[in-house]
Amino acid sequence: MNYVFKGTNRLHPFRNWSIQYLLIAGFLLTLAGCKKSTDDVTPQPSVSTSENQTIDSWILSNMREVYYWNDKIPANPDTTLAPDVFFDSILNTYNATTNPTGDRFSWIENDANTLTAELSGQTTTTGMEYNLYLRATGSTGVIAQVLYVLPGSPAALAGIKRGDIISKVNGQSLSTTNYSDLLFSGTSFTFGFASVSGSTLVDTDKTISVTATTFQENPVFLDSVYTVGSKKVGYLVYNQFVPGANGSTADEYDKQVDAVFASFKAQGVNELVLDLRYNPGGYTSSSANLASLIGKGVSSSKLYFREEWNTTITPLLQQEYGASFFVQNFIDKSQNIGSNLSRVFVLTTDQTASASELIINGLRPYMTVTTIGSTTYGKNVGSITITDDTGKIKWGMQPIVFKSYNSAGQSDYSTGFTPNIEVDEPINLLPLGDTNEALLTTALGQISGSVASGRRATESGNPLITFGSSIQRKAGGHSMIRQLKSLKF
Template identity: 55%
Template sequence: MNPKPQCWYAAAFILLSSALLVTSCRKNEDVAPTPTVVSSTVTTGAVTDGEVNDWILANMKYWYFWNDKLPATTDKSLTPDKYFESLLYKYDATANPTGDRFSWIQKSADELKASLSGEQTTTGMEFKLFLRESNSTDVIAKVLYVQRGSPADKAGVKRGDIITSVNGTKLTTANYSSVINSEGATKTYGFATIEGNKIVDTAATKSITAVVYQANPVYLDSVYTIQGKKIGYLVYNQFVPGPNNAGTADYDQQLRTVFGKFKASGITELVLDLRYNPGGYVSSSTVLGSLIGKGASSSKLFYKKEYNKTLTPDYQAYDKSKGTDSFNGFFYDEPNNVGGSIQRLYVLTTSGSASASELLINGLRPYMEVITLGTTSYGKNVGSVTITDTKGRIKWGMQPIVSKTYNSLNQSDYSTGFVPKVEVREFTNVVWKPLGDISDALLNEAIFQITGSRSGRVAARNGIETPVLGSSIERKAGGSNMFFTENLPGLNP
């Protein structure tokens, strides 16, 4: 065992809907002790599937949270993606509700590491796929938000825009995955509009070219003065410390700057918009929690972790002076903490709010009132590591679940998500307001809960909700409802 903490790209501990890779050192909870990671054993010749599968199995025996559930015999003639899937302790809503919904493998470890740090080849628009009508086979993609300065932003795409075709092909349940993932960086998107409560096709098209783009998760912040209340509002879309490979925590510092503005403005209420945040680094979740939590300090526990019986003694041996704190994460001391000024925390959630988002909610609840509004969050109380071949011979990267998370009261009862105090839905056939607009349905509900009055004109609350087929956020997050299959072999719709 190497006693010195280090930034270790092969397996950095994080809790995330798509557990991210650590790119900069901050506190020991982001740093793995040098564990028994198995590298490739063959040094010459072409890499065979059998060699990859040996590497997969050896690491799963050590890291996997359910390593005591691995099958006694395995079929190493399978391709690596299928072999990895054959090892998992499968989730079943009825028969095995505590099983694994989240582990996955990817053919390119480099692409995995980049995308999980917010960098990917993208148009910059995040969207959700719905059936156009409940009894239809037609599919629409409704834009959730657009990254600033991205190709989609430059093309004029806005939140709430509705896409019905790609390259002239209408989206249906039979083709949406292949059409959206078709070859070529440049695609022409066909749009529809909402007239009354009907989705109506238009002749409008936009040609957009995907580029390598680094997303900034600190998306929007505002301070509203309504009915004598000073309300801070933050849209935060992924727990990422800084840009991929930058080695800096620029985005964490931006969070501190935002809360410095909140503190200087004298906010008395806070609305945190995590509706599209699939998770991220525990360190960034700890930064945000430390900026919000009442009485948060480095002496107070934010979360605890539980590992399998193989990993547990290695953690205990890694730093014996820490004792049981080897499994604990504490708040940071943050000068811009607003916990002493705000009455409570409102968190806006949807099924896209997962993992580190839920860790934040769970970790703050022992210290303050946390009210969730929107729809039920995803339900991910487990964490994963990114494992790559340290010798670089095997190009695959895998993301197995390795831990379960609790708060300071030993609570981890959100595997089915956090149910909101007030349910507010973003309906398929309703015009969506821009994020930050006080008439946006979720934000408006939070303002009503704070002030007792409705601010602005709110979209109809009796719209139609059609079945959801997936979203681009799930690709970013390594979600279990993946429909993007080209970069995630073995995870089919």
């Protein structure tokens, strides 16, 4: 049987390597860790029972091979079901009471052709991310508050900025029943806005029209250096672990991160604030690259994290790769500033996930990691994207296949990392990088000594009830992705 594992451990996910790509049961697998809701799956036209059986048998054979909980798959599942229904029927489904260690993340969709582009940050988008809130307690009204806007994107060119509150789309007020159709369908939008007046939201006459376009996001959003007393503080806002743009072989985003840390080193940075509050994950190679620029006393001989796969495929992988298959060591980086650091501050929200949480977990055995913000998402497992290399089956699935552990053997963050210092983002958002911005000013206060260490009362935050976030819909969100050379079993 032939196998290929595609992702970014040592190789770039989109480079045209001369080595032959070999396939599990004739199928391509890309290591990742995303999750999409069922709302994101485009309904399929009805198909025959025999067609369902073909697709479901493909799903079943792959899942029995690589699914982390493959011992939980039913012995005789019904392969006449629609593929998405069948997929759900064989999962080790999470239940907070009866199965708290079950699967919260595996998913399937009807077309995976655009997945690699989306995992590299190229999507059809207006160029902004936002949180959704109920307009008031008990209300069915919804508002979308802009978290950040990509430079050069349609939203940025139209004048939309962080903190703006969208209350209408195309003349219709957002509600719990229409927000998905209004915000996530189509490409042309006329946004209506609201403002905060005291403790209430008031609609304004302001409107801005924006047309979504295919746009490449650069995850290296912002970097700065601040002087705080005798301290030089490096600050980096990094929004997704992506080595380079879709189709690129240059790893330009990783190199841009390297350049940021080279500048930090040249300027004598001796404190670091890493802003991962909106980073839902991505490639483990980029996570390892960033961790290797920060870690104190780390080198290529020291473990960043290791993976645990199921007992069926583990001996096959070990036979081909040896024990090194399951480990990701740090990388030797000349730009590393760890020798000047005793600690790192990481800014977090509930959108800080997966490859971002690898940073927190992976660095903790080597230095003090202080988290500031809110509890992280809680994803200590990775998945793979499986597609049919023949093109006959259009579906793509992304089952969980491994669990991650740091060098201390710790993987106890499935419910997220509780912040060392809890700070909610307020309803009135300041620009990222503003030294008065709620999370950043708390980190700078820790460094200056004006904010006491340890947990403290939550800052006055946003009083509205969270209803979701556009970040949850990003392909690559909550992900761990790697690539390995081809192998044969």
